[in-house]
Amino acid sequence: MFESAELGHHIDKDVYKTEAPRLRAELLDIQYEVLAQKAFPVVILVSGVDGSGKGETINLLYSWMDPRHISTLAFAEPSDEERERPYMWRYWRALPPKGKIGIFAGSWYSQPISERISGEMGRAELAERLEEINRFEAMLVNEGALVLKFWFHLSREAQKKRLKLLASNPQTAWRVSKKIYARQKTYQQLQTTASHVLRVTNTAKAPWIIVEGTDDAYRSLTVGRVIRDAMQRRLSQPVAPVPVAPPVHHAVDKRSVLGELDLSQSLGKKEYERLLARYQARLAELLRAPRFTSRYSLVLVFEGSDAAGKGGSIRRLAAAMDARHYQIVPIAAPTEEERAQPYLWRFWRHVPRTGRVTIFDRSWYGRVLVERVEGYCREEDWLRAYAEINDFEDQLEDDGALVVKFWLQISADEQLRRFKEREQTDFKRFKITAEDWRNRDKWDDYLTAACDMIDRTSTDIAPWTLVEANDKNFARIKVLRTVCERIEAALADAEDSNK
Incomplete structure (x- = not known):
């Protein structure tokens, strides 16, 4: 599943300097059009391996578009209040309204993947959670939302090189924590689990976009174009209604559960x-x-x-x-x-x-x-x-x-x-x-x-x-x-x- 994201994709700096300003202007224009119409929200999920440019991409989108109409939600371990409610509660509360863009840094996928790697979640429980997520995303799309899911990938060697580069720079060294180094040991487990999760949840309504994170310019242009094209397409082609449930039918003798109630019952x-x-x-x-x-x-x-x-x-x-x-x-x-x-x-x-x-x-x-x-x-x-x-x-x-x-x-x-x-x-x-x-x-x-x-x-x-x-x-x-x-x-x- 990740083969195409390990080819060493690269964009020349001169090409990037030419393409980026135009793409930035187009994204800003279409963001304002989405805001003006208020016909649908844009939900962007940013997931992937450590060091693949997730944070840099979010910062880039903030600089390319109007940040007043974007919200970023970063989900860590659930709080005590969140643990006392259903798993999806905190994600429902964070959904952006129509016309706005919501970026989820970590999402409803993060905890299932993490718990599956650690062994806290079994295969059956993971399968049930993924079915629940598919139904949730289908509901969002049926309600009009544009759901874009990005997985940023690095090969094991590319990740090591990337983390070493970040750690060597005083301005970026803070991004490489002990926890990230510890997670390097479970790299293969992450790839196995993520491959399964992405395959099961790669639906027609909410497909995954896998992006190689080695080259900053390639990653930035890829994400920017995908978001631009998806928003343009959604504005020009609203979601067509489709039948999603059997039609209603009624008993030919006209008897019903409410019609058969004994309403004469009383109490002194x-x-x-x-x-x-x-x-x-x-x-x-x-x-x-x-x-x-x-x-x-x-x-x-x-x-x-x-x-x-x-x-x-x-x-x-x-x-x-x-x-x-x-x-x-x-x-x-x-x-x-x-x-x-x-x-x-x-x-x-x-x-x-x-x-x-x-x-x-x-x-x-x-x-x-x-x-x-x-x-x-x-x-x-x-x-x-x-x-x-x-x-x-x-x-x-x-x-x-x-x-x-x-x-x-x-x-x-x-x-x-x-x-x-x-x-x-x-x-x-x-x-x-x-x-x-x-x-x-x-x-x-x-x-x-x-x-x-x-x-x-x-x-x-x-x-x-x-x-x-x-x-x-x-x-x-x-x-x-x-x-x-x-x-x-x-x-x-x-x-x-x-x-």
Whole structure:
């Protein structure tokens, strides 16, 4: 895989002096065009062997383009906060918005390669991580990002020569640390692992560009031209939408998971109060358990019909929690900042750390509900979202988050009664808007979308709990009981695994 990067590629100094100014001007012009259009972000990954010119290349791009619209993210060992969240959390937070360029010095590839070389990561785990990365990059491209991945290569002899040259110069000697000299001993292991990683992740959506790092002029012109050509091509040829999921089909007898719910279930006031006190106390105890606080986090997702009682259920849950350890995130229309990022970005921001709780009042399922029904996104976008959402929740679960999802369902008649009650009650008027009435006119469309969502995203790791919510007392207790049972099951599994 690296043969072409060991040929001794070289650019004459006079050729470089002629080509570089023109290339620099072209890069600057196209950078401003990308910035003006704000149609897509540019994500540049800079990886490779020590001494191959990674840092010099990043500095060059800063000098050739406007640095005000470039961000560089250098990732070392994860911090304690980062370790308490899913692996990809810190990379999601660093993604550049549309119109900007983000350079990743070290990236989501660095840790898997390092841990595979050291033996901390096995082949099966590496394969799983690389599949996860491929899906992540495919999602970025489908969301419009231009992803460019550079691997800078040096042969073993070229690396030794390069490091010796850097060490001999007082101005560059600081770049050659003891850690870099130590890594020279694992050169062949790096080549073997990197070759495998690059082969598996060299996809049509995000291919690798391997660049020989021996000659500075060759490396600089190569990288500059690749970035220029890719940005020009992306501006002139937007990503074409392609089908990425099977089309939706519906049962011919018109039966559905929500249509079959028994909405007549109810709970008397005395029994409700008794069970409320019981489950709130139980939940408070579970969230303080050392096995929970040291190993798990809790992600609660609330979706449902308008006026189905999501807020009331959330308040009963929050009453049992320490206010310092939970966050309620109400989801409305995305802000301008959020629209400039992939749609899952604003949810990754709120992923809780170990021992904490995040409650989403509405969630990432808006892509396959309101955005689908109202036509706020293309059909191919919400169709592929099912798989992307399942992958997102799988990553949360892998890192110890317990994802508990609720759909609260009421009848159309009960919704109408609650709407009218809200209009007539002073302290509830804020809960009813013209949009609620407009959404009610699309009751059947939202019901169809919700049933499709449940069918495609109720997985073994993050199943949907369907809550019959015509009776608020019944719904609130079912929600509390479900959360308690989910935490108890996880703690029991943890205890069994420790035996």
